[in-house]
Structure formats: C-alpha cells, structure tokens
Amino acid sequence: AQTVTQSQPEMSVQEAETVTLSCTYDTSESDYYLFWYKQPPSRQMILVIRQEAYKQQNATENRFSVNFQKAAKSFSLKISDSQLGDAAMYFCAYRRGSNFGNEKLTFGTGTRLTIIP
Amino acid sequence: NAGVTQTPKFRILKIGQSMTLQCTQDMNHNYMYWYRQDPGMGLKLIYYSVGAGITDKGEVPNGYNVSRSTTEDFPLRLELAAPSQTSVYFCASSGRGNEQFFGPGTRLTVL
Numbered sequence: 001a002q003t004v005t006q007s008q009p010e011m012s013v014q015e016a017e018t019v020t021l022s023c024t025y026d027t028s029e030s031d032y033y034l035f036w037y038k039q040p041p042s043r044q045m046i047l048v049i050r051q052e053a054y055k056q057q058n059a060t061e062n063r064f065s066v067n068f069q070k071a072a073k074s075f076s077l078k079i080s081d082s083q084l085g086d087a088a089m090y091f092c093a094y095r096r097g098s099n100f101g102n103e104k105l106t107f108g109t110g111t112r113l114t115i116i117p
Numbered sequence: 118n119a120g121v122t123q124t125p126k127f128r129i130l131k132i133g134q135s136m137t138l139q140c141t142q143d144m145n146h147n148y149m150y151w152y153r154q155d156p157g158m159g160l161k162l163i164y165y166s167v168g169a170g171i172t173d174k175g176e177v178p179n180g181y182n183v184s185r186s187t188t189e190d191f192p193l194r195l196e197l198a199a200p201s202q203t204s205v206y207f208c209a210s211s212g213r214g215n216e217q218f219f220g221p222g223t224r225l226t227v228l
Contacts, residue, residue, distance in 0.1 A: 043222045045209075050216070091159050091160075107159025
C-alpha cells in the first residue's frame with residue numbers, strides 16, 4: 001500500500017522569506033501523481049501544485065515550486081517570498097496513475113505553516 | 118459554476134441517530150469521493166463512485182453507506198452514529214483529469 005509521510009508537524013517562517021516543507025512517499029508503482037494541498041482555517045482544500053512522476057522537470061506555480069526526487073521518493077514544497085495568506089495546513093498527497101480518474105488520494109498528516117510578520 | 122457543494126456545514130448527532138450528508142457537483146464529473154478528516158490527520162477515503170449506479174469502498178467504509186443515482190449527487194449515509202464518527206467530512210469530484218475538486222466540508226460531532 002502507498003504511504004505518504006510528512007515529518008514536520010509544524011513550521012514557521014518570517015514573512016518574505018523562503019520555507020521548504022518535506023514529504024516522502026512509498027510506492028511500487030511507476031506511474032503516479034503527487035500533489036500539495038493547502039487547507040486554510042476555512043477548511044477548504046485548495047490544490048497548490050501537482051507533479052507527474054514521468055516528468056523530470058520540477059513543477060512550479062508562481063511562488064510555489066517542488067523538488068521532486070523520484071529515486072529518493074521525496075517531494076518537497078518550496079514557498080518563496082512567504083506571505084501572511086500562506087498560513088495554513090499543507091498536505092502532501094499521492095495518487096496512482098490512471099486513465100480513468102478514479103484513483104483515490106493518499107494524504108500525509110500535514111504540516112501547519114505559520115507566517116511571522 | 119458552484120463546483121462541489123455540501124450540506125449541512127455543521128451537525129451534532131446523538132449516539133445511535135442517523136443522518137445523510139449531501140454532496141452535489143455541477144461540473145459533470147463522473148468520479149466522486151467521500152473523505153473524512155480526523156483532528157490532526159490527513160484525509161482518508163470512505164467511499165467513491167466512478168459513475169451513476171457504481172460505488173465502491175475506500176479505506177474506512179464501516180458505519181457508512183452511499184448511493185449514486187445521478188451524476189450530480191453522491192450522498193453519504195451514517196447509520197447508528199458513534200462517537201468515532203466525529204470528524205470533518207469532505208466530498209470531492211474529478212473528471213478525466215487528475216485534479217480532485219473538494220467541497221467545503223461538513224463538521225460532524227457525535228455525542
């Protein structure tokens with residue numbers, strides 16, 4: 001079974017600085033997708049970024065980027081120029097590749113990110 | 118588009134009561150999911166559906182039932198509520214792409 005591990009329950013960063021959240025996963029599959037979701041106090045799950053395992057290039061979305069190390073099964077999220085609105089729980093998630101879209105997401109336990117003004 | 122909507126937002130149940138959590142999506146997605154999120158944890162899959170009339174169990178299905186009579190609706194039924202079912206429940210849907218779109222969640226407390 002696939003597992004996702006987030007070893008940092010809490011992180012904090014000064015506003016405008018850069019922070020990296022860690023995630024490791026375990027799978028025997030070769031085709032899969034990895035995601036970072038943000039959950040602010042409103043509880044809404046918001047997709048931040050996703051990475052296809054077959055792509056060697058790391059995904060980026062504005063201030064958010066990932067460091068995807070497939071051999072090490074590591075998928076960290078870097079947030080640059082941190083803003084107060086980035087404060088939230090961040091979940092790493094894994095999904096087996098499928099052409100049918102019915103594969104479940106397996107989530108880590110989350111990292112609570114605090115932004116210090 | 119409203120996306121994925123869930124009702125109610127909050128609910129308190131007594132042990133042994135039953136209720137249905139409603140989920141509706143207007144994106145014409147075939148795939149729908151129910152997750153639960155316990156305090157300090159990630160989401161775990163309860164049930165999912167790949168289309169109208171087709172449902173299957175996820176990781177933690179015990180104590181729940183689902184049905185999918187239409188593409189839009191995927192209600193989750195709790196029979197004989199127990200304190201262990203106190204959680205936040207999320208409904209999600211996806212199309213042929215890989216992104217799952219989540220509803221705002223229902224906070225359920227069983228006392």
